[in-house]
Amino acid sequence: MASFILRRLLLLPLIAFGVTLLIFSMLQLLTPYQRLSLYVKDSAIQRYTPEQLDQLITLHGLDKPVFLPFQFGGKDCSGICYCSCTPQYLSWLGNIFLHGNLGWSETDKMPVSKALLSRIPATAELAILAILPLIVVGISMGIVASVNHNKPIDHVTRLLSITGYAFPTFVFGLLVLLIFYGELGWFPPGRLSNWASCVVNNDSFCDASHVASYVNYTGLNILDTLLNGRFDIFLDSLRHLILPVVTLSYVSWALIVRITRSSMLETLRQDYVTVARAKGQREDVVIRRHAARNALIPVATISGLVFAGWLGGVVITETIFNYRGLGKFAADAAISLDIPSVLGFTLLATSLLVIMNLIVDLLYAVIDPRVRMD
């Protein structure tokens, strides 16, 4: 078991290496000048002569293929580049290993590591709130549908889940925003209302009575507000969370219902279910104890997939609701080709994915004793 976990964790750096190398290889499609422009401050580049630009390109090895070594830039804060200019793969790696520095995020105007850390709580909040109703409602609806196989409730569930599967996140998000914000004005976009974010950020421009009385313990607004005893902000943060949570979970909900239903249908035809019934076991016990337990094994696998889907789902969801989390960060960075930020996000996402898949595999062994880890 321990060696299995260790082996999987050792795979992580390899995958991270591959993924980041892939990003740098994609950058090779740009000309050296275009690549340089991704790293140079806009105002500074105006003053440069073509010769100076060429010098910069040679200095950072931008005219070389991605796998070739180059002169190591190190901590270049000379005002030409964004702080720690690392346009080549090895300089980027070196900067991480030698200085523990992921580079400068132009999207958030702060170091990438700090930007990621500041964005994680917002997305975590979203994911935590989305996963529970998703699994509870999704699994129970799947079970209900399979037990009432080919009855109206089964057809309705199937139709709902197939429609959910076809609904693009951005169309669904815009539609709920149109109804619940545009028409009814109940749930606004963003993460907090202005007055609330004033308090949470201890903004000095705000009403002085609030300033410095609020402590950010975890960064999760729903938790911190309760710890600070600010019930009004708690409600405000919930008001902003409801639509993104619903949007994020709807699409994955459809998937969970589908898998649970088809897996239950298969299990219900197994001999041991018939045996349990023949022994005179009550139907609800048969379903709960004998069928559902075994049917949920594939659902565990799928939840890993759902998680992977969320890495993309949050990108769209957060963009629509203007919710400042990791997804919006990634989208903004990727669109404006803010490469250090993209790299930072990708490293985080890949690690999460690998670890999540590992957890799912371990869970698999716990649920199903027939699975052996070797």
Place this chain on the structure above:
Amino acid sequence: MIKKILRNPLSFAGCFILIIFSVVALGAPFFAPPERPCTPAVSYWLPGWALSAFGVDVSNCKAYTIPHDGRWPDPKPPSDTHLLGTTAGQYDILYGLIWGTRTAFSVGIVVVLCIASLGVFLGSVSGYFGRWVDELIMRVTEVFLSFPFLIAAIVLTSILGKGLDKIMIALIAFGWPTYARLVRGDILAVKEREYVQAARATGAGHLRIIFRHILPNTIYPVFVLASLDMGAIVLTAAALSFLGLGSEVGFADWGQMISFARNFITELGSYWWTVVYPGLAIVFFVLGWNLIGDAFRDILDPRMSGSR
């Protein structure tokens, strides 16, 4: 098989939806004739690059450009002249939806054909030859799979420059790994069967064994995945267009039409038609392919027979 599809109400609905979309796509020049008719008429039916290869001048054909009635920034509600209303910049929504159907079909078909053949090729090579070939291809596949798909597509599209063609390239570049992994697994299960050994014993070459003996027995899951992907790919392309990476404003593309809505999110309630109509088009298109894909899966996966 066709009988089976038509007997199930859900897959029948799927067929029906797709037939309607096909009729709209094929009849686009009749349903929504462009302001200036394209000459020669053949340019309605073949892609521009193919025609210019034969020396036909298609520069005057602007069928995919949505006509706009003035440049007023606020969308106008459905009326007699614009049955489904106009978007910001007065682009006619109905025209965009009709020609956008063609865009959706061509994006779906081209991308899925490319990723499926690339994936099937790499997957079968990997599964059939095994050892270091397998190891190499599968590690690369793993890297591609652990890259968040949407972010990867956004980065590659922005690097290539914006546009629908760039989106398609990005989707092809990152879409093949699922197929490769699927095909490889199936080939591993089949390649030691007796009929493969028999083929090998008769002296058949590797290519012949793969394409004549192994692939025909492992290709069905690919069809299922491909039909589901037709919807998913169009959806992702629309999402990328929505994020502002699509073609220039006014190109008949559903995602691009919805992306206008991002500019007036606070007033969405008063401009509902700009989101609802293109949104419905995307939802039904994806729904159609999903229903068909589901039906394929039920029919081709014998384990599920009798459960429906």
